[in-house]
Amino acid sequence: MNTRVYVCVCLFSILSLSARAELSIQITQGIDNPIPIAVVPFAWDGEGVLIENVAGIVINDLEQVGEFRSLSRSNMLSMPNEEREVFYRDWRILAQDYLLVGKINRASGSQLVQVQYEFFDINREMKLAGEILTGSVAQLRDIGHEIANVIFEQVTGVPGAFTSQILYIVSEHVQGDDYNFRLEKADYDGARAQVLLESSQPIMSPSWSPNGEDAAYVSFETDLPRIYIQNIATGQRRQITNYPNINSSPVWSPDATKLAMVLSKDGSPDIYVQDLNSNQLMRVTDHPSIDTEPSWSSDGRSIVFMSDRTGQPQIYQIELGASSYNVERLTYDCFQCMKAKFLPDGVNLVHVRREARQSPNYQIAILNIETLRVITLTNTSLDESPSVAPNGSMIMYATKFDGRGVLDAVSIDGRVKFRLPSSQGDVREPAWSPFLN
Amino acid sequence: MGMQHNQFLKISLLVISLVTLAACSSTSETEEVIEDNQGSSSSGSSASTTSAVSSGGQLTQEEIRAQNALRQTVFYFDFDVAEFKPADRDTLVYHARDLAANPGNRLRLEGHADERGTREYNLALGERRANGIMNYFIVNGASRSQIEVVSYGEERPSQSGQTEQAYTRNRRVEVVAR
Numbered sequence: 001m002n003t004r005v006y007v008c009v010c011l012f013s014i015l016s017l018s019a020r021a022e023l024s025i026q027i028t029q030g031i032d033n034p035i036p037i038a039v040v041p042f043a044w045d046g047e048g049v050l051i052e053n054v055a056g057i058v059i060n061d062l063e064q065v066g067e068f069r070s071l072s073r074s075n076m077l078s079m080p081n082e083e084r085e086v087f088y089r090d091w092r093i094l095a096q097d098y099l100l101v102g103k104i105n106r107a108s109g110s111q112l113v114q115v116q117y118e119f120f121d122i123n124r125e126m127k128l129a130g131e132i133l134t135g136s137v138a139q140l141r142d143i144g145h146e147i148a149n150v151i152f153e154q155v156t157g158v159p160g161a162f163t164s165q166i167l168y169i170v171s172e173h174v175q176g177d178d179y180n181f182r183l184e185k186a187d188y189d190g191a192r193a194q195v196l197l198e199s200s201q202p203i204m205s206p207s208w209s210p211n212g213e214d215a216a217y218v219s220f221e222t223d224l225p226r227i228y229i230q231n232i233a234t235g236q237r238r239q240i241t242n243y244p245n246i247n248s249s250p251v252w253s254p255d256a257t258k259l260a261m262v263l264s265k266d267g268s269p270d271i272y273v274q275d276l277n278s279n280q281l282m283r284v285t286d287h288p289s290i291d292t293e294p295s296w297s298s299d300g301r302s303i304v305f306m307s308d309r310t311g312q313p314q315i316y317q318i319e320l321g322a323s324s325y326n327v328e329r330l331t332y333d334c335f336q337c338m339k340a341k342f343l344p345d346g347v348n349l350v351h352v353r354r355e356a357r358q359s360p361n362y363q364i365a366i367l368n369i370e371t372l373r374v375i376t377l378t379n380t381s382l383d384e385s386p387s388v389a390p391n392g393s394m395i396m397y398a399t400k401f402d403g404r405g406v407l408d409a410v411s412i413d414g415r416v417k418f419r420l421p422s423s424q425g426d427v428r429e430p431a432w433s434p435f436l437n
Numbered sequence: 438m439g440m441q442h443n444q445f446l447k448i449s450l451l452v453i454s455l456v457t458l459a460a461c462s463s464t465s466e467t468e469e470v471i472e473d474n475q476g477s478s479s480s481g482s483s484a485s486t487t488s489a490v491s492s493g494g495q496l497t498q499e500e501i502r503a504q505n506a507l508r509q510t511v512f513y514f515d516f517d518v519a520e521f522k523p524a525d526r527d528t529l530v531y532h533a534r535d536l537a538a539n540p541g542n543r544l545r546l547e548g549h550a551d552e553r554g555t556r557e558y559n560l561a562l563g564e565r566r567a568n569g570i571m572n573y574f575i576v577n578g579a580s581r582s583q584i585e586v587v588s589y590g591e592e593r594p595s596q597s598g599q600t601e602q603a604y605t606r607n608r609r610v611e612v613v614a615r
Contacts, residue, residue, distance in 0.1 A: 173597060181592075202592035204556060224587055225560070246564055246588060249557050262557065269561045290561040306558065313558055338555045352555055360516070360553050382599070384555050403598060429556065 007199035007221040009235045028408070029417035034069040035155060037062060038096045041073060042115070043081040043103040050104065051137060054115060057144030058100060061162040062151065064189060065394065066416025071096055083118050083127060091122045098122060100151060104140075112136055115143050119151055128154045141191065161391040164188045165433045167196075167206040167215055168398075168407060172425035180425075183217055185232060188389070188396075188432070190407075190420040196230060197237075206429060209252050212436040216240070216250035216259060227261060240274070249292055253300050260284070260294040260303055271305050273320065286324040295341040304330070304349070306338045315340040315351060330369055337367075339384065343392055343412075350386050350395060364397050364410065377414040387432040388412075398428040506531035512570065514608040516551070519565040521573070521610070529570060530577050532612060537578030543615040546570055548588040549595070551604035556590055563588030567610050585615070 039062075041055045062068035077090040081103040091099050102117035118130035129150050133143045142163060149160030170182040181203045186193040197203060201220035208215060209229075216229045227250045230237035241247040245264040252259060259274050271284040271294045285291040289309040296303060302319045307327075315331040315338070318324070330349060331337035340351035343366075353365040353376065361381040367374050377395065386397040389409075394416075396409040401419070405426030410417045420427070496504070506528040512521055521529065536542055548563030567586040575581055596603040 202589060204592065246560060248560055264564060292557045292561050293555065338558055362554065400599060
């Protein structure tokens with residue numbers, strides 16, 4: 001390979017914004033009877049026009065997850081901005097269940113803005129939530145997501161994940177054998193994409209540290225796959241592994257002290273756990289077949305992984321510290337079951353599934369390991385890399401659309417789908433962040 | 438959200454050029470050694486070899502076969518299969534003998550998979566394919582230290598697209614001289 005090799009770490013740069021993959025969301029499948037909500041445009045008492053439309057951000061968030069439908073502005077009978085201007089009757093006539101109003105003021109004597117919002121239950125005629133959030137104009141988008149989080153939790157009882165972010169890989173074919181690979185970070189909806197690392201060699205398997213401050217990934221920048229950890233804010237990074245052969249699939253333990261990974265230094269790929277403080281390496285599986293795709297149980301005591309020890313990939317679980325023979329097989333009814341992770345309930349297993357040998361279709365599915373019921377959530381054929389939102393409500397995954405790699409998301413019940421299309425390159429391997437502070 | 442910072446840090450890595458540099462020193466000897474070696478090691482086909490050796494500068498048929506075999510550097514695989522095709526066996530033997538005859542030679546076996554199936558499994562599958570060829574080289578006289586294996590899984594397709602033809606071209610092991 002005579003191609004020029006480069007790798008650069010990008011720090012929150014304006015430059016990186018121009019090269020980002022321009023993701024923007026499309027709802028591809030909603031539910032039949034979404035909850036009607038009216039979001040009145042927020043008043044702004046300062047000069048000029050604000051760069052962000054806070055009410056619009058809230059509407060996008062709520063509609064993207066499919067549970068809500070917002071009332072068109074032109075159908076509103078009044079445009080209240082605070083509680084004393086709200087007449088419940090106006091909204092009941094329009095068959096709205098909920099109402100959000102707000103206003104934005106310049107904070108006196110500073111560059112900051114104050115966003116005051118109030119959220120009402122129309123049928124019960126009561127205010128459910130309200131507060132004043134202060135931030136810079138550049139943070140208005142975060143404030144909008146914050147408000148959407150509150151509304152989502154008030155209505156569904158589940159915390160919203162609209163302030164969460166995603167890591168993903170973009171690959172662009174330049175010419176001949178030359179590719180441009182990027183590790184990018186964006187808001188969950190694809191907005192504000194930033195390049196964290198750019199390389200002429202593949203980048204794979206991004207994963208978040210439990211506190212959301214670091215990313216682990218595999219980079220081939222030395223011509224060999226090696227694991228790195230990079231601080232997302234500072235760009236500072238270090239190489240974690242340099243074992244012979246495959247070094248891949250880094251995943252943080254829930255307590256952030258260890259990294260599960262796949263190494264083939266002893267012949268075939270096996271699961272290992274490296275202590276991040278002592279660098280001590282513990283071998284977890286020991287089998288001449290392929291063992292890969294580790295994920296942690298929520299209590300950090302066991303690891304779920306894929307192995308083709310019976311001839312085809314199936315999902316197994318092993319308790320840490322147990323003998324490597326003491327492996328429990330979790331899947332039986334698929335030709336191939338791969339890339340599995342338990343939902344926080346420890347019962348439902350998200351995975352990639354190929355049902356039958358004759359049809360090489362790979363779809364995202366959930367197996368309940370107690371009832372053995374399987375729900376297949378997607379109906380495209382090249383679906384992979386499922387990653388669950390921190391509130392457990394949705395799964396983002398990679399698939400192909402019009403011959404290009406795109407990121408799709410599906411609700412855990414399969415009813416809602418949205419897509420983040422990319423304007424350039426193949427986008428893949430989404431990793432949904434934990435709750436970020 | 439510190440976005441005002443307009444920093445841009447660029448790190449160029451020279452590691453790879455060092456690796457290639459180290460490997461380059463041995464390549465010049467390769468061609469001289471090929472000729473006298475191939476005839477002696479292929480004892481089975483001595484009949485055809487002797488008949489072809491007429492004038493001193495001409496290559497024997499066996500030597501031509503060897504050269505043609507060494508020119509094939511990409512080997513394709515069936516879907517979900519890690520073993521190389523039986524039809525490639527003879528060609529691979531020539532590669533192995535060439536390594537055996539030229540202990541200074543180094544090569545890299547780059548394993549690849551098509552995009553179907555998960556990326557991590559394909560990374561492992563690419564390695565399994567390359568390892569299969571490496572082991573066959575060793576059985577046929579090459580030394581383990583001459584061969585480096587790296588798998589790219591499905592990350593570096595030879596042809597993009599979701600067609601059978603693209604998939605067929607992407608399931609491969611490439612023999613790369615170092």
